[in-house]
Amino acid sequence: MKKLFRCTLLVLVLALCFSAVSINAAPQSFKIFLITMDQMDQYWAGIDQGCKKAAAELGNVDYKWTAPDVKDDAKQIEMINNAVANGANAILLAANGPDAVTSALKEAQAKKVQIIYVDSPAKFPAVATYATNNEGAGKTAGNEMLKNLAKAGIKKGKIGIISVNAATASTVAREKGFRAALRGKGYTLLATQYCDGDAAKAKDIATNYITQGCVGIFGANEGSAVGTGNAIKESGQSVIGIGFDSSDAIKSLIKNGFLKATMVQNPSVMGYEGLKTAVSVLTGKVKADGKVVDTGVSVVTK
CATH class of the missing domain: 3.40.50.2300 (Response regulator)
Known part of the structure; x- marks a missing residue:
């Protein structure tokens, strides 16, 4: 009987250990928001496409694109605040202006939200900036x-x-x-x-x-x-x-x-690299160093 009890106990202990390993091995999921200046230009859809591609490859990202219907500082600030309120771990931002959103970004950073600029930065420190020169x-x-x-x-x-x-x-x-x-x-x-x-x-x-x-x-x-x-x-x-x-x-x-x-x-490159960098910082794989990456431009004619 004692032998049976010990075997049963051993099985239970091993089961608990394997369960703990499984829980610890599960990848952490992150909420990441893309906030652009507006929804009018096809250009922003290119950044969104790059973000979606990176999110699909990583598999542990709850990603959402949100933007005002028109270029408006107050509306973009509202979008940033809403993202923070909805539990954002990181925000990829194309800032409508360099100064207007800084207070909102400061509040976001105070809540450990990582900021990455795509296309257009604000005058506030960020993890990185992916934009054209x-x-x-x-x-x-x-x-x-x-x-x-x-x-x-x-x-x-x-x-x-x-x-x-x-x-x-x-x-x-x-x-x-x-x-x-x-x-x-x-x-x-x-x-x-x-x-x-x-x-x-x-x-x-x-x-x-x-x-x-x-x-x-x-x-x-x-x-x-x-x-x-x-x-x-x-x-x-x-x-x-x-x-x-x-x-x-x-x-x-x-x-x-x-x-x-x-x-x-190359807006898709901005979104793709921006989102991957956000996750790398959130998982501790890289440090936020404020790097600025030129994603390039090409001349297209008839």
């Missing part, structure tokens, strides 16, 4: 403008710039690079006009530029580029349009000659 990409766009103006035999004239707003770090840097490329080349660069990323607003601005006699227009993001191309299309004039980002609408405008080129980023 936007100033360099803007300079590339400026060189494409110069190349196409020279090809058309246009040696002087006014050039307009359409961007999102005066605060978004990524598009501000693109404008800076574009202006640097055109500086001293004999063209007059007009004051930048802002459309909040809305293609309809951008079209109205571009139409006004064309009325002013602009020989070229640069659209610094997807909505700005689509509006620029549509305005050139409707005007019937030979204005050089250079865009930024990629979408079905931009591809069509390039195919039909209403935009000469667009700067295409």
Whole structure:
């Protein structure tokens, strides 16, 4: 009887040990949110696609993409607060502006939420930033403008710039690079006009530029580029349009000659690498070092 009791006890102890090992071996699950500036641009869907791919490969991520319907600081702050309230372990953020969200990020960090920037950073320390070298990409766009103006035999004239707003770090840097490329080349660069990323607003601005006699227009993001191309299309004039980002609408405008080129980023890389880095930090495999990774840009023409 004693022998039977000891065997039974041994079996129970082993069962408990194996159970404990199984529990400890189970991968920890993490809640990770992607918060972009808005839901308007196909570009953000590219970041989401990269995040989904990484989440599927890792298998221990509860991932969600959320964003305001339009670019708005207050709405993006609300999204950050909601993510924290819903138990976020990490937030991948494309900041609408460099300063507006810092208080919300500070509160998130106080609750041990890891912050990773994708596309556009805020002025607040983060685990890492995955983004295009936007100033360099803007300079590339400026060189494409110069190349196409020279090809058309246009040696002087006014050039307009359409961007999102005066605060978004990524598009501000693109404008800076574009202006640097055109500086001293004999063209007059007009004051930048802002459309909040809305293609309809951008079209109205571009139409006004064309009325002013602009020989070229640069659209610094997807909505700005689509509006620029549509305005050139409707005007019937030979204005050089250079865009930024990629979408079905931009591809069509390039195919039909209403935009000469667009700067295409790698949003899926931003999302994929950003989410993987978040999990690596959460599991203690790597330390948060604030690294900035240039995910590259390509020039796409007809």
